Every structure is written in C-alpha cells, then in structure tokens.
Amino acid sequence: MKTKTVKGNRRMNKLDLPSVFLICIFFFLAGFSASSLFSHSQKHEYDLRLRPRPRPRARLLEKSTQEKTEYHLLKAGDSGDDYVTLIPFQVLSWYPRALYFPNFASAEQCESIIEMARGGLKSSTLALRKGETEESTKGIRTSSGVFMSASEDETGILDAIEEKIAKATKIPRTHGEAFNILRYEVGQKYNSHYDAFDEAEYGPLQSQRVASFLLYLTDVPEGGETMFPYENGFNRDGNVEDCIGLRVRPRKGDALLFYSLLPNGTIDQTSAHGSCPVIKGEKWVATKWIRNQVQDD
Template sequence: MKGGGAIRSGGGGGGGLMRTRLRLPTPSLIPYQILSWQPRALYFPQFATAEQCENVVKTAKARLRPSTLALRKGESEETTKGIRTSSGTFLSAEEDPTGALAEIETKIAKATMMPRSHGEPFNVLRYEIGQKYASHYDAFDPAQYGPQKSQRVASFLLYLTDVEEGGETMFPYENGDNMNIGYDYEQCIGLKVKPRKGDGLLFYSLMLNGTIDPTSLHGSCPVVKGEKWVATKWIRDKTL
C-alpha cells in the first residue's frame, strides 16, 4: 500500500530525562511519499531549497559535455547513438564552491541511511527540448558488462528545475506491467514522475537478495517544453 511518512534525522527517541542527560539534538524530519513497491520508489517533496538547486545548475553549466553510456559487450558509441541525448557533468561535493552539493549529499545520506562514502559523484544533467534517456537499468548486469567490483544499490534524483511539459522520470515495468508486450525501451509509459524544482526521487535497483530488480527499469521522457536539470546520486554497496 502506498503512503508517506517522515524520516528523522539528527537525533533519536527516548524519554525527556534521557534526552536531557545525553543532550540529544531535536530531530528534523524529512517527509516522503511511497510511490511504488515494485520498484521500491520514494518521493521527497522540497528536499532541497531553490537556492541550492540554482547554485548546482550555475556550477555545472560551464562543465557540460554530451552524456555518455556505459557500454555492454558488443556495443559502441555509434550503435548506441540516440539512447541518451542529454548533456551533463560529474561533480563531487568538493568541487562545488557554493557548498550546496555537500549539504544535499549529507541530507541524502540521512534519507537513505547509507553513508556518503558509498555515493558516486553527482551526475548533473541538462535535457533540452526533444532530449531524453531511453529506458535502462542503473545496476550493471555482470553477464552484459563484465565482473563488477561493487554494484549500484539505489539512485537518488534531485530535480533542479521545473519542466513545463514532458521530461518525466518513467518506470515502464511498475508492478510487472508491460513486461510481455515487446516494449521497445523508447515509449514513455508506466509510472511517471513529473520533475519539480527541489523535489527528490529515490529508487532501489537491487532486490533484497542482491539481484537486479527487473521493475527498476526507468528512463527520462523527452522534454516537450522548457528545460530539465537533474542531479543524480548513484549509491553503491561498497565504499568507493
């Protein structure tokens, strides 16, 4: 059943006497909404401030390059042309002079309860009109990509801008739907999440047994009107 709640950060429970003795900080809440159980996906409204989002866009804009793909066995840049048409850059928190990414990274660690040391640098992306990312998995199947030293467990997407039309993050296989229709990885179907400035989306790529969740297939629908900026934090099962 879908629902919502709030993750406590910065403190724990306990009675008033224990709180006084230990001088525990007053916990802050990180509200969230459960979007789906297949895949496991949570939505975090107003996760970042408008100022933080604008600072990330400003920092990344001068570094943008055409986005690339991790290639599977037998693939080449030529054969995969058109799958991912955005531009982007990788940014670590240390490379952001405004401090916005460090603040966001710390909050992501609290929301996911996974240490900052398990996160890859942010992949900041810009999608202009018509640009998209065909459906794909964030985790790497060793049979297709070769042996992996670590695996991507989860992805946290922070939307840095509103998008007037299009640009949704979509999960075509939610609840096992569309898996037997000959889906071509291009259609924008299934569960769709509209980008809203400052909101976050967390989803898990792995099942509890460590195998890739087939319903975590996802993509970015083409932008129809406006421009989409998003910062993605991939979280792994081992310290990087």
C-alpha cells in the same frame, strides 16, 4: 317492563355487531402492519450483520505538526547526530521501490547547482555492454552533463545535499558516486535502462549500484518525466522508447529515490527507468548513484 327490556337489548345487539366487526378488522390490520414492520427491521438488522464492514484505511501514527513533542535521545556515537532529522517522503511504488521527497532542496540551492554545472556540460555517455559501441548506442541518451563531487564545491551546497541524501537513504555518504548534473533540452531523452549492472553483460564488477537519488533542479512545463515502464511487472514486451508506466514529473527542489537491487542483492527487474522527451522548457537534474561499497571521492 320485561318486554321492553328485551326489545331494547335486541336493538343494542343489532347496533353492536357492525361495530365489533370494524374493531376486529382494525386490530387485524394494525397487528399485520406491526408484524411486517418488525420482520423488515429484523431482516435489515440481519443483513447489516452479514454485510462485510468496510475496512478502515490504515492511519499512520503521526503527531500533528503543531503538537510539541519531547524526544528522549540517546547519547550520539562518534559519528552520529545529537538531534532528530525529519525528512518527509511519499511511497510512490513498491515494485520498484520508489520514494518521493517534496521540497528536498531550496530554489536557491537548485539554481546555484545549475550555475556551477553550466560551464562544464558535455554530451552524456553510456556504460557499454559487450559488443556495443558508441555508434551503435547513439540516440539512446541525448542529454548533456557533468560530474561534480562535493569536495569541488566551495559554496558547501553539494556537501549539504549529500549529507541530507545519506540521511534519507540511510546509506553512508561514502558509498555515493560524484553528482552527475544533467540537462535535457527540448526533444532530448534517455531510453529505459537499468542503473545496476548485470555482470553477464558488463563483465566482473568491483561494486554494484544499489540505489539512485534524483534531485530535480527545475520545473518542466511539459514532458521530461522520469518513467518506470515495468512497474508491477507490466509492459515487459513494450517499446523501451515509450513513455509509459509510473511517471514522475520533475518539480524544482523535489527528489526521487529508487532502488535498483532487491533486498537479496539481485537486480530488481521492475527498476528499469528512463527520461521522457522534454516537450517544453529544460530539465535539470542532479543524480547521485549509491553503491554497496565505499567510493573514492
């Protein structure tokens, strides 16, 4: 009985060795795989910590147009408004400071302004520098236009537009010149120039143009863009006749505001601008120049 038992144990030992060997290999491979996965997970997590997170885009603190808002207004002063005015705008550029106002005026208002101005158009002129003549500057500005003040408009349209411009610019309407209503036909243009005047070139000034407000009265199928060739200080050595840089296509009823002076009162060298040649259609625009002193109507 003992001998059989011993022989039986030997048979079991011979059978168990391969099984034990396979089990060891299995656990070794399983442990190695788990270790690799853990290491990869740790490395991935470490890489995520080191990788710079994308900066979220700045979000304006705006309320939905459908959300009802209650304003607790102060008592208006003698010349203030007793209501809140909302005028949407888009910043196109900081150098120069240029803002775009979609749907600033209605189509009917634009068409009425054109009809008021059409009969009085004359060839546009230039403010001449020292030594310049009309002959030497011929071809720089080829549009036609007419000056009209709000007091001349019996319909009240220019008065309403002027009041809205004052609210958009935050500059009293008494600082604005009369509207210069301009028409550009096919091929007509205005080379790059400054609306502000350099006293070294033009002589002593009683007041200075701070900003310009352009109300586009028509769509232009092709060409006629308002251009800022020196946006961000680029193209300073370029041709003033080239249509380059920031270009704003006219759209009926939309408006463009840009500032000719920096906050310190000096001329913004990036505010040079012009009108690209009209290729198709007509360009009509009502321009309001705004100064740093009260203007006579």
